[in-house]
Amino acid sequence: MSQIHIKQGQIIDPANNINRIGDVYIADGKVVSVTHEPAGFKPTTVIDATNKIICPGFIDLSTRLREPGQSRKATFKSEAIAAASAGVTTMCLQPDTNPVIDTPAVAELIKELAEKAHYPQIYPIAALTRKLEGTELSSMLSLKQAGCIAVGNAQQSVKNLLILRRAMEYAASHDLLVMFRPNDYWLGNNGCAHEGAVATRYGLPSIPEEAETIALAQCLELVELTGCRMHFGQLSCKRSVIKIYQAKKYGLNVSADVAIHQLHLTENDMIPFDSSYHVLPPFRTEEDKQYLREGLASGTLNSICSDHQPHDIDAKLGAFPETEPGVSALETLLPLMLKLVEQGAISLQQGIAALSENPARVLHLNSGALTLGYAADVCVFDPELTWQVNAENWKSQGINTPFWGQEFKGRVTHTLQAGKIIYSLE
Amino acid sequence: MTENIQLNSEGKLKHFLSIEGLNKTLLTEVLDIAESFIGMNDQQIKKVPLLRGKTIVNLFFENSTRTRTTFELAAKRLSADVLSMSIATSSTSKGESLLDTIRNLEAMFVDMFVVRHAISGAAHFIAQHTAPHISVINAGDGQHAHPTQAMLDMFTIRQVKQDFSNLRVAIIGDILHSRVARSQIQALNILGAAEVRVIAPKTLLPSHVESLGVNVSHDLTSGLKDIDVIIMLRLQKERMTSALLPSESEYFKCFGLTEAKLKIAKPDAIVMHPGPINRGVEIDSKVADGPQSVILKQVSNGIAIRMAIMAMAMQKQGAAG
Secondary structure, rough: OOOEEEEEEEEEOOOHHEEEEEEEEOOOOOEEEOOOOOOOOOOOEEEEOOOEEEEOEEEEEOOOOOOOOOOOOOOOOHHHHHHHHHHEEEEEEEEOOOOOOOOHHEEEEEHHHHHHHHOEEEEEEEEEEEEHHHOEEEOOOHHHOOOOOOOEEEOOOOOOOHHHHHHHHHHHHHHOOEEEOOOOHHHHHHOEEOOHHHHHHOOOEEEEEEHHHHHHHHHHHHHHHOOOOEEEOOOOOHHHHHHHHHHHHOOOOOEEEEEHHOOOOOOOOHHOOOHOOOOOOOOOOOOHHHHHHHHHHOOOOOEOOOOOOOOOOHHHHHOOHOOOOOOOOOOHHHHHHHHHHHHOOOOOOHHHHHHHHHHHHHOEEEEEEEEOOOOOOOOEEEEEEEEEEEOOOOOOOOOOOOOOOOEEEEEEEEEEOOEEEEEOOO | OOOOOOEEEOOOOOOOOOOOOOOHHHHEEEHHHHHHHHHHOOOOOOOOOOOOOOEEEEEEOOOOOOHHHHHHHHHHHHHOEEEEEOOHHHHHOOOHHHHHHHHHOOOOOOOEEEEEEEOOHHHHHHHHOOOOOOOOEEEEEEEOOHHHHHHHHHHHHHHHHHOOOEEEEEEEOOOOOOOHHHHHHHHHHHOOEEEEEHHHHHHOOOOOOHHOEEEEEHHHHHHHHOOEEEOOOOOOOOHHHHOOOOOOHHHHHHEEEEEHHHOOOOOOOEEEEOOOEOOOOOOOOHHHHHEEEEHHHHHHHHHHHHHHHHHHHHHHHHHOO
């Protein structure tokens, strides 16, 4: 087996409380030392990490690769390359594929697609309810046995609270994590923008933050009732952060993440009717953004996800409310996290933990750290290297990003997955 | 941050999509040019050759008899060739996309699109994606803007009141769903009205409505005090079924404009309505047809305003070669 020596980089491994210049030694796909050269170590590959940062590979809690069913938007092949180039080594796939991940056959198909794309660490999230319709429970146990890491309902709401209660009880019975984006269907009212001054000015159907906070409050009550382990995804507003803070203090077994773009953009940044800003939940206010940042800094929100949603051109070509929501976000994940550090919102250790150690804990995975014996999922990046978001650099099939054309600092130079180099910058 | 796609590099009107982003000078120019066309209505030959040889297509994805008719007449009086198309939204949402429709018409050498669409932002979208020599006029998009209607209302107000600076204007009714109200509020603020007041129950007001530059009242009686111009908005029947209002009769009782309520406003206040009127729902017939009503004046002014806007947008084209 190959032996890899990553030399003289700044090792940042929050789980093991390491932050120093040093070397990482990998053999047989595993981390074998982060201190000294093991006896008899004969590296087949040496990576020079001088002036670079060595950290655990990133774990993305919410991604869409669009297969099966929507290969016109993206494929496992295209997005696995994009993910590798972004330092991402593990991805959780939302169940809103076509067909929905609500049968073991679809989960197995995804595992097969992942193998073919040479990107083994793709974990499907099973549908919480059949076809995501919120009316019948999915076969959660069979789906878990077929490799699903959690259950969730993607962008769909579960309108009926009795069904949500039963789904959570059933998931709890099989110790399944529920990953959920709280959104009250009725209050959401098929909106496409934050209910505020901007939506009012442009006459856009709007979504109040209460669509999220009321659904979140209901879920928190149901967590207490059912004993279900719940992770809230892509929170977007101030009062959601406060609610999670209070729930944790109260002792509920919950965790939460925020999508990276929500930490940077608000309703005021939207270029009128530019569909690349059409996301769900919508971009909210400056105050919400600040609370999300503080929530991340204080650990109330423990993870950052990309909420990657690549689209074909046609999906974003139309009048704003008629376009499909979502951002192609994998490749801007690291530079946008580094921007948070540069702006003083979080420390670099916190940023890396939110992309590795913390999501690993949410998923109960033995990864997200450079612990001896763990699979060597490693990201090496140059924090000073600038690059532009353009056709030459972009790997994802979806070019739907509000950051298109912008220049960023921080770029991945090497990505290793289980000790295999899956990406290196030319 | 907002690049204004409505203006060309020399600051002249290229598209007319919304009032936002236009300045007082330009809005006043629209009103002045419309003024020069108004005399034509009484002439034997109601035509000028300003747009001779130009092709204008009215693309109506949403039904409207009156707006379409006035745009058609305006185009004909400018001697343009005009084609009106009503396109049911159902046929575009399935087969042909909005962009395909536009591309096909472009291929027929069209110079201007007049667009009405049920989705906010549709006119912007077309303006952004159409060939650079084509002008787009927004004839109403979703709940966003209806700038030509707002300008004809400003024209009517100026005809009667001359100056905007001392005017207190009340807009009453369904502000939430009204593209007309949004455009009127912007125009009144740009032209320097002393106050714009919106009067409606909370269910018919958008959130953060004050951010549009208005004062808010939920009571018609107190809200009409000191008002010079009353603009009534049409109330759609479906607002009852979507639980925004309990009944038409209760709405009329609270927000319907009657002769008694009209007396609370200034004695020389004028009453406006973008039409079509729901008599006995938002306005009493006696007021709609009464001496203070300028509703029919609005309709005739609609032609002159649309002529002015079309001529201005095309002028830019001539100058650019």
